[in-house]
Amino acid sequence: MSHPAAQTRWDAIVIGTGIGGGTIGRALAEAGQKVLFLERGSAGFRREENGLSEIFVPEARQARGLWPDPVHVTLNGREESLYAPLGAGPGGSSVFYAATLERPERHDLDDRPDRPHPTGGWPVGFDAFAPWFDAAARLYEVHGAPDPAATEAPLPLRAPPPLTETEASLMQSLSAAGLHPYHAPTALRRIDGCRMCLGHKCPESCKMDGRSAGVEPALATGNATLLCDAQVTRLTSEGDRVTGVEARIGVTPVRFTAERYILAAGALNSPRLLLASACERFPQGLANRSGLVGRNLMFHLNELFALWPKGGASGDGATKAIALRDLYFHDGQRFGTVQSMGIRASYGEIVHYLNQMLDRSPLAGVAGLRQMTRLPAALAHRLFGSAQIFVGLLEDLPVPENRVTYDPDRPERLSLVYTVDDALRARRKAFRRAIGHAFRGHRRLFLGHAPEPNFGHPCGTLRFGTDPAHSVLRPDCRSHDLANLWVADASVFPTSMGVNPSLTIAANALRVAAHLTEPTP
Template identity: 60%
Template sequence: MTLEDALGRDWDVIVIGTGIGGGVAGRRLAERGLNVLFLEQGPAGYRAEQTALNPDMFDPVARQVRGAWPKPMQARIDGRDSEFFGPIGGGVGGSSVFYAATLERPAPHDLDDSAEHPHPTGGWPVSHADLRPYFDLAEDLFHVSGDPDPLAGFASTSLREPAPMSAADQALQSRLSANGLHPYRLHTALRRVEGCRNCLGFKCPKRCKMDGRSAGVEPALETGRAALLDRCAVRRLVAEKRRVTGVQAERDGRAVTFRAPIVVLAAGAFGSPRLLLGSDQGGLANGSGMVGRNLMFHLNEMIAVWPGKAIAAGGSGKALGFRDLYHAGGERLGMVQAMGVEVRYGEIVHYLNQLLERSVLRRIKPLKQLTWIPALIAAKLFGSAQVFVGLMEDLPYPENRVVLDPDDAGAIRFEYTISGEMRARRRRFRRLIRAAFRGHRRMFLGFQPELNFGHPCGTLRFGHDPRTSVLNADCRAHELDNLYVTDASVFPTSMGVNPSLTIAANALRVADRIADQFERKADGA
């Protein structure tokens, strides 16, 4: 769509952002008969490309052309400043076009408060039961396949049959089961499409990996009631009284303003609060002072596991996960899942060099030249290893927050301190993960706490109390009658699973609330 066409047409809803939250919400709204305009800061890209996020690519134009966020993140973590390229997308589909397509359903204790599992925030403003039909619908839209979680306590009605497991995965599953665990095949958004290659971590050239683009934006466009304007950077929201009256943006150097009765903000847990903070003095919709605060990630605990040299020849995949450590000993930990990658000789050398750098032997320079010897021995004796990751739940703290860069309003900047309670939970989580893989040779691939910068959430939390939240239970701003949010920024807690399915389910729920409003108005209610 051209800029002139977009400006000359009447829209029911403007959706800012095209990741899972924006894409799925826009699709649902279009399928329910509303006219939807997607505004995306990055380019649409080429549909047949298969590119990955590359943290070593520094040229902003090259990054933007490939759909990656063009600028490095500016972070102050535990009082230390750092700059790095995070795993954040910057084109149509957002970060989801690069994700590993894991769509796990949260457990009831992630959302609900109970005597058995007290919730740290008192529970989400919507219950697990309220979201259950939307979890089912999201699993269907994303073609999610996998086995039912044996510890879930309820059956998922929408899961498709997963692909067969490799010999290595079958051996691991048997050993984990023998250790008293309950492994199952992970829930992944992968369709079986002829000629499709492994696109986990890559842009998918076909529609085999379902993401914000293939499961959201593209089906929305196919309805004929939605349009996409890419390379359109939203700079500011203009509000009068209790309504957003204009979406100010820039495209090809031209300043433009879009208007619609409803605005859906889905620019991500970094982008959405930045836009509100920069839209008004003190921040738009920020009477609580909570815009940008309560930033959360997950904490990654990666461990290499050797199934055995003969078995490992069968290959590995992103197949297995287990939830036995999800809520252990009264502590909120998280699930453990395969990453779909193998560790070979080169990765072992890199790990040993990292270990050396953190030890008292780091000053003995010749030792670094000798790490290839034990690495080669390990590779010869044990074969290649599979990598698993434990996703440990993060909890909300107001001091962890997204902030505006005084020199560049479009830059991602945040402040984060790892809490003492998180460090204590991490120690217990690592002990339990190591015990879970007893009987295997295993080795943790990290020493210090590792934040998962691809899972930011919580910066525009929804809740019942306007004093402690930005949005109400329908994810509408407490202070604005026509502004909704459908990305991970709404999460009150990070949960112990990947966020993608919950983003999609909540986006469907919010879209239904918006569409219901239009239907009531059409009926004269």
């Protein structure tokens, strides 16, 4: 028997419900369009509050809203499997994020004489994006303070909560060192009883993510329907149009149709789905006449370091409040933002970090070694005391050989190839030196030695641009090759920028939605 939703000809089918899918689906539903969300993960329970965890049973991971299977990575020529910080459920990965919504700098998008852009600039510049950044900040109810060193007009931010003793101490000592800290923009509604669910699911509606700010308001309009446990296997096409979505609901194959199709499955899964949809006209993958589908994969490199508050601050919890852009563009180098992570160097966090290092080492398969991380973690916990964990996000740049791959003999396998090239290694070395110099006078300690890709920030695999030979999508994020296919996730980015991607994903989703709701001339 066919699924009831397969009997409807939808105005739009949105594949994926993260920041991009949730935001564009809401905008379309509020404009009166009939929207079907297809979500790979399970619905779960609204009041769940689990975080990203190292559960290795696929069924248990899916039940908790985690991507169920390991990602197969060829990292710097070495094959490994890892459980990436990816979600699978309403809201996608965003339900686990730390809700930091930072706006990029002008030079992230524009080619400027004093700050040349490595790709010549995005096809849509900073000024064209600016109203959509503002709209996204309002939609996601972003609280925070402007960067005191910024030259652009600030986002429309809501007032942040008062600083804790630890935050105030760090703000004061960083300012005294000549830096410009500010309260990081955070997507929290600050309702009564808010638990600050940063890094794990929010059981209420105060954390603004793809679920609470996107899917749920869309459903409330009465114009949207959400199908969970819907594993999309391929898109079908005829000529220059997508004709349907083939999916499995449980074990039952179902086909859905719409006027327009919007990919928002993330920068790893959106290209994988197009590669899986090869046909006679597109033998290398749907919408892939350029050969760029899946290529130019980027992450950020994480530079984690512990920072101790000065002046005997009490260490009253972990801070997520502090961000700085003093090293964003520094000595002619494109680096990125520095921000507190909202975690303390606790015993559990250190065990988790050491086990991650072990899993990526040649000793990963040695039985019993994971248990041996407990003793050094206990010693490190005593050493760190009240230290806060900060991260520098180093901008990654596109390399065509870094890519999502697809094996038709294993169509459900999510795999990628990524190499840290010499240019990125050199910028990383310079970034670490700059961090050490900027935080002089503070007790600090880097927490890693090897380059650490942030597997939660993939982007760039379906880049948008004006030239069909060098991009997959038009400036409005519609396929160059297919008249009714759009993309609304981080795969459209030509560069990774120096900030968390969430605000730009949301802003671009609103911008694309505006194109889709414009009256036909």
